[in-house]
Amino acid sequence: MDEKSKNISGSLCPAMASADILGDKWTLLLLREMFLGTTRFGRFQKAIPRMSPSILSKRLKTLEAADIIIRKAAPSGQATEYKLTRSGRELGPIVENMAVWGMRWRKRSIAAQDCDVGGFMWDFHRTVNTAGLPDGETVILVQISDRTDLNSWWVIANGDATDLCVDDPGHEVDVYLTATLANLIALWLGDVDLQSAVGDKTIYLDGPRHLISTAQDWMAQSPLVGVRPASLAR
Incomplete structure (x- = not known):
């Protein structure tokens, strides 16, 4: 590994540390759904139909390992719900500002996408x-x-x-x-x-x-x- 690659991978920049977890479209879509009130696996699948069950499961586990969400038994006891932690809730304004930025500067490409x-x-x-x-x-x-x-x-x-x-x-x-x-x-x-x-x-x-x-x-x-x-x- 060259010196430049070492500097990038070993960066102490907090933004890089955040991007390691959040720099993925599926993770952002998943967090967006949680901020809109979605808590169960089946509802995530309906809201993000192109996200395969295996990717959804992997992203949920990643967010749980990062202490951004936790798993809890639903009140009925028949299913698992995913809830935001304090750390996860603090991501709300970040995701919202990204959406606003996208509407302001990337709306044309948003409307044109498949x-x-x-x-x-x-x-x-x-x-x-x-x-x-x-x-x-x-x-x-x-x-x-x-x-x-x-x-x-x-x-x-x-x-x-x-x-x-x-x-x-x-x-x-x-x-x-x-x-x-x-x-x-x-x-x-x-x-x-x-x-x-x-x-x-x-x-x-x-x-x-x-x-x-x-x-x-x-x-x-x-x-x-x-x-x-x-x-x-x-």
Whole structure:
């Protein structure tokens, strides 16, 4: 090993020590899910469908070994939950600031990347603004028109809770939302507003008048939708 390599590998820089644990996309996605309230293995799999079970298990063990998370028995005693430690909680602002930076300086590449429909729909369903919906259950059928598989998703909202189904749950549908995946992502990221998208027929909504006229109030949007790209921020 040459002298330069020795200096890099033996660096006393705290940022390098942090990067050894956090400098991996799967680890960051996993931490993001934990900050959003995900605690169980099966829910991590639904939220990050491209992450294989073996990689998920390995990353969880790495975070546990680093004292960033701990394993605890669920209240029911039937499953294991993963909880953030004090060290893990302190990573929250770091991950959030990375997301803000990405929206400001890398939004174009984010929008252009190959998006996993399952991961996107997981984000979509949990960002529906349930406060804008009527009391009781509301079922939104999202139909992705340019896909031949995984093209129908049922979002079930009831009170503050939302659930996502890829198989027909047998509930009566209240609203039909139809769009290509790219147009749905553009709406969710705030690149287009709902009224314009409906007017341009890139988004189709069908359902009772009240739910359609108030769609802007309950439509799912990224929590970072207010972060303007750098070219506009100037």
